[in-house]
Amino acid sequence: MPDTSHKVHAVEKAIALLDCFWREKRPMSLTELSRMTGWPKSTVHNLLSSMMDSSVVEQSPADGKYRLGLHLFEYGCAISEHxxxxxxxxxxxxxxxxxxxxxxxxxxxxxxxxxxxxxxxxxxxxxxxxxxxxxxxxxxxxxxxxxxxxxxxxxxxxxxxxxxxxxxxxxxxxxxxxxxxxxxxxxxxxxxxxxxxxxxxxxxxxxxxxxxxxxxxxxxxxxxxxxxxxxxxxxxxxxxxxxxxxxxxxxxxxxxxx
CATH class of the missing domain: 3.30.450.40 (GAF domain)
Structure with a gap:
């Protein structure tokens, strides 16, 4: 069995949240993300706020929905280069x-x-x-x-x-x-x-x-x-x-x- 003793659960949750966007392929509201993950809105909001600081996630000023950020595109470009x-x-x-x-x-x-x-x-x-x-x-x-x-x-x-x-x-x-x-x-x-x-x-x-x-x-x-x-x-x-x-x-x- 894989060793899970050193896993950082906050990182695992952040990745799971990003996977929601990847699967749905559209912007989503806080309520939708909370329902998809089964986590409290406060938990989802904190994760989104942390990722927004690094432009991994962005929030639309028009409707308040969240979407994947441009920094992920930069990651993708770095991967494709190699x-x-x-x-x-x-x-x-x-x-x-x-x-x-x-x-x-x-x-x-x-x-x-x-x-x-x-x-x-x-x-x-x-x-x-x-x-x-x-x-x-x-x-x-x-x-x-x-x-x-x-x-x-x-x-x-x-x-x-x-x-x-x-x-x-x-x-x-x-x-x-x-x-x-x-x-x-x-x-x-x-x-x-x-x-x-x-x-x-x-x-x-x-x-x-x-x-x-x-x-x-x-x-x-x-x-x-x-x-x-x-x-x-x-x-x-x-x-x-x-x-x-x-x-x-x-x-x-x-x-x-x-």
């Missing part, structure tokens, strides 16, 4: 979209879920769109499989146990053992796939990205519509080859020599 994979991957994502005509995404494992850290979309009328910053489950997405395929089985089981294996469709993988069998195929082929495991009528494919130490840190993936349930025609061999080449090119720029 997150080389996003900067390096951007031109490769654009090239992949131009070549395949499919929506492309870059995702990383974070807190037992997938975090979409960048995306590129074609100009087609019909396309699959996903917002940067969204979180996705690892067990029924191709990018989750692409990343976890290169972790040891014990750690994969721990992640699946913590995150759960919620059924999104009738095709969602429901057992850790079946999932681990799929990861073996991912390692053999260098490509992960899922057909209607997360959304009906859609499929996705992903390839792993490795850093200079050979650690799989992210995955690049494409999402396609599954027309008439025909899995064989969902994606061409040329598109899968372009996907693998994209992941390898990003890995090479990160210093990988696999």
């Amino acid at each position: 997150w080389n994979v996003v900067k390096l991957a951007r031109p490769h994502l654009n090239a992949l979209v131009a070549k395949t005509g499919e929506s492309a995404y870059l995702a990383s494992l974070n807190a037992d879920t997938l975090l979409i850290v960048d995306s590129a979309e074609p100009n087609n009328v019909f396309r699959v769109a996903s917002t940067v910053g969204n979180r996705l489950p690892v067990h029924c997405t191709s990018q989750g499989k692409a990343i976890l395929a290169y972790q040891d089985a014990a750690n994969v089981r721990r992640i699946l146990k913590r995150a759960g294996m919620k059924s999104y469709t009738v095709d969602t993988i429901k057992s850790a053992e079946a999932y681990l069998e799929q990861l073996k195929l991912v390692r053999q082929m260098g490509i992960a796939s899922e057909y209607e495991e997360y959304h009906n009528g859609m499929c996705s494919f992903a390839a792993p990205i490795f850093d200079y130490e050979g650690v799989c840190i992210s995955a690049v993936g494409i999402v396609c519509f599954l027309h008439s349930g025909d899995r064989k025609s969902a994606v061409s061999p040329e598109t899968l080859e372009a996907l693998k080449n994209t992941a390898e090119a990003i890995s090479t720029e990160l210093g990988w020599h696999g």
